[in-house]
Amino acid sequence: MSEPKNNPMLQVSHLAKRFEGIVATDDLVLNVEAGELHAVIGPNGAGKTTLIAQLSGQLAPDSGHIVFAGQDITQLPMYRRSALGLARSFQITSLFLDLSVLDNVALAVQAHAGHSFRFWRDARSEPQLREPARALLARVGLGARADQPASLLSHGEHRQLELAMALAGQPCMLLLDEPMAGLGPEESARMVEMLRALKRDLTILLVEHDMEAVFALADRITVLVYGRVVATGVPEDIRANAQVREAYLGEQEAGHV
Amino acid sequence: MTGGFTIRNIVTVALLVALVLLPLYAELAGQRFLLTLFTRIIILALAAVSLNLILGYGGMMSFGHAAYIGIGGYAVGMLAHEGIFSGFVQWPVALLASALFALVIGALSLRTRGVYFIMITLAFAQMAYYIVAGLARYGGDDGLTIYKRSQFVAPLDLSNKVQFYYVCLALLYGSIYLVWRLVNSRFGMVIQGSRSNDMRMRAIGFPTYRYKLVCFVIAGTLCGLAGALLANHTDFVSPGILYWTRSGDLIIMVVLGGMASAVGPLFGAVALLVLEEALPFVIKLLGTPFFGEAAARASEYWQIIMGPLLLLVVLFARGGIMGLLAKVRAKERA
Ligand SMILES: Nc1ncnc2c1ncn2[C@@H]1O[C@H](COP(=O)(O)OP(=O)(O)O)[C@@H](O)[C@H]1O
Numbered sequence: 001m002s003e004p005k006n007n008p009m010l011q012v013s014h015l016a017k018r019f020e021g022i023v024a025t026d027d028l029v030l031n032v033e034a035g036e037l038h039a040v041i042g043p044n045g046a047g048k049t050t051l052i053a054q055l056s057g058q059l060a061p062d063s064g065h066i067v068f069a070g071q072d073i074t075q076l077p078m079y080r081r082s083a084l085g086l087a088r089s090f091q092i093t094s095l096f097l098d099l100s101v102l103d104n105v106a107l108a109v110q111a112h113a114g115h116s117f118r119f120w121r122d123a124r125s126e127p128q129l130r131e132p133a134r135a136l137l138a139r140v141g142l143g144a145r146a147d148q149p150a151s152l153l154s155h156g157e158h159r160q161l162e163l164a165m166a167l168a169g170q171p172c173m174l175l176l177d178e179p180m181a182g183l184g185p186e187e188s189a190r191m192v193e194m195l196r197a198l199k200r201d202l203t204i205l206l207v208e209h210d211m212e213a214v215f216a217l218a219d220r221i222t223v224l225v226y227g228r229v230v231a232t233g234v235p236e237d238i239r240a241n242a243q244v245r246e247a248y249l250g251e252q253e254a255g256h257v
Numbered sequence: 258m259t260g261g262f263t264i265r266n267i268v269t270v271a272l273l274v275a276l277v278l279l280p281l282y283a284e285l286a287g288q289r290f291l292l293t294l295f296t297r298i299i300i301l302a303l304a305a306v307s308l309n310l311i312l313g314y315g316g317m318m319s320f321g322h323a324a325y326i327g328i329g330g331y332a333v334g335m336l337a338h339e340g341i342f343s344g345f346v347q348w349p350v351a352l353l354a355s356a357l358f359a360l361v362i363g364a365l366s367l368r369t370r371g372v373y374f375i376m377i378t379l380a381f382a383q384m385a386y387y388i389v390a391g392l393a394r395y396g397g398d399d400g401l402t403i404y405k406r407s408q409f410v411a412p413l414d415l416s417n418k419v420q421f422y423y424v425c426l427a428l429l430y431g432s433i434y435l436v437w438r439l440v441n442s443r444f445g446m447v448i449q450g451s452r453s454n455d456m457r458m459r460a461i462g463f464p465t466y467r468y469k470l471v472c473f474v475i476a477g478t479l480c481g482l483a484g485a486l487l488a489n490h491t492d493f494v495s496p497g498i499l500y501w502t503r504s505g506d507l508i509i510m511v512v513l514g515g516m517a518s519a520v521g522p523l524f525g526a527v528a529l530l531v532l533e534e535a536l537p538f539v540i541k542l543l544g545t546p547f548f549g550e551a552a553a554r555a556s557e558y559w560q561i562i563m564g565p566l567l568l569l570v571v572l573f574a575r576g577g578i579m580g581l582l583a584k585v586r587a588k589e590r591a
């Protein structure tokens with residue numbers, strides 16, 4: 001399962017991005033195979049969020065190319081990439097807090113149901129929007145909270161809601177930015193199980209600090225330091241890689257002792 | 258506007274019915290001035306309803322909404338000045354001109370956010386103000402008197418005050434219903450989602466700019482209609498109707514009434530304009546026994562009371578009057 005199938009879903013070549021002197025992405029090369037869960041790890045400030053922002057179209061790279069499912073998407077705006085099946089979740093939860101939980105997901109469903117220049121019919125009574133939304137909420141374990149305002153959910157539930165929204169467009173690839181951040185051990189375990197289930201149907205790029213989760217889930221891991229790829233490989237290789245231990249894992253393990 | 262006998266719904270229906278009966282009361286009580294006052298309130302409420310569509314539901318803080326009142330009003334005034342009195346020409350021209358202006362302003366301003374958006378909409382409205390003030394042929398600074406109201410077919414006669422009142426009221430109620438349908442449709446969900454979190458909307462696949470632009474144009478057009486009505490009501494247009502303080506008044510009506518409620522701006526308009534009329538009178542009445550002549554003079558400064566009053570509503574009744582009414586119900590249940 002872990003050997004490269006040579007069927008790339010996402011190819012990133014020579015991507016670069018600077019912020020006033022800081023090199024956040026440095027000549028970055030990354031290939032994600034179709035169907036794999038590819039983890040990206042690295043210390044704080046390594047440029048992981050910046051990478052996801054460029055892949056999703058929130059930030060424009062200074063140079064380099066992003067090819068998704070055979071199409072160069074480097075110049076495409078965010079909503080077009082989303083329409084192609086590339087969905088993302090945010091590191092800092094980004095929801096519609098003044099709308100209900102169900103409204104949040106229904107909006108995500110609506111985003112993929114053709115244009116929304118429909119001015120008259122009550123959207124909250126359209127089964128084409130509400131039913132898939134309810135099904136998605138059930139899938140991430142939020143079925144019982146559907147009618148509450150999103151602002152009342154706990155942090156862990158926000159993460160689940162994020163996931164439901166990302167799944168609404170039936171994407172072929174998910175970009176997840178630290179989905180376990182701030183979760184308790186129980187919630188983390190639930191999220192790992194959910195990602196394990198999603199992994200069967202989707203290609204996933206997972207940025208995550210929780211090493212236990214990463215090593216449990218990832219088919220391959222890329223290690224980022226100062227915006228540069230220092231290693232890519234299967235989990236065993238990454239664990240064994242001296243450079244990685246020094247740059248990142250060692251430092252963490254030392255911190256834990 | 259959720260169903261059921263909540264205080265909020267009862268008060269709303271009471272106000273809507275009271276406005277329908279108002280001409281009758283004005284006639285019976287011999288207080289004809291009420292008809293004039295409330296015609297004005299209804300027209301400005303229509304403008305506030307249109308602003309609420311972009312401000313309350315869309316989160317677009319336009320500070321230039323009075324420009325569309327001006328454009329709608331001047332379309333009627335200028336055509337009348339040129340001898341074209343037919344409402345079937347005047348009104349479509351008023352709506353179309355407002356729509357076009359909104360399209361241009363929206364296309365440019367909606368690319369910006371926050372304070373820039375406020376400043377750009379304000380700047381365009383002030384530009385429109387100086388343009389009409391410079392139109393010597395149409396009265397310039399002094400404004401333009403309209404000698405004949407918009408002409409429609411036979412039984413309909415806008416010079417008849419009662420008829421005109423009901424035309425305005427019907428258009429107001431129609432607009433409230435329109436806005437209510439709009440904001441709950443798929444289109445409206447996009448607009449509300451974009452108010453709540455525009456970046457996330459784009460991330461899940463909505464090109465929000467074009468939806469907001471369409472919303473902006475609908476609101477501008479609706480406000481142009483209010484302008485056409487106002488010109489007919491006052492038989493006069495002047496640059497004053499699109500001065501920036503007018504835009505400020507409309508924002509106050511929306512905030513006072515309660516944003517994100519389709520009838521809220523009507524409450525806001527009634528409250529603001531009735532207070533404006535009544536405050537000087539009330540100050541005089543309550544103050545004279547204690548302060549004598551001084552109270553009469555103080556009543557000229559009613560705005561000093563109005564300011565803090567508005568501030569209190571904004572600070573303590575977020576959601577405005579509609580929010581307060583909803584809270585009454587919540588307390589009863591508790
Ligand atoms: N908008 C920005 N402006 C300036 N610097 C930024 C911006 N976003 C990120 N950075 C910098 O880029 C580097 C990478 O940040 P980030 O991608 O958030 O790292 P990570 O997600 O790996 O912790 C950091 O040094 C950060 O300070």
Ligand SMILES: [Mg+2]
Binds near residue numbers: 048049050091
């Ligand atoms: Mg980050």
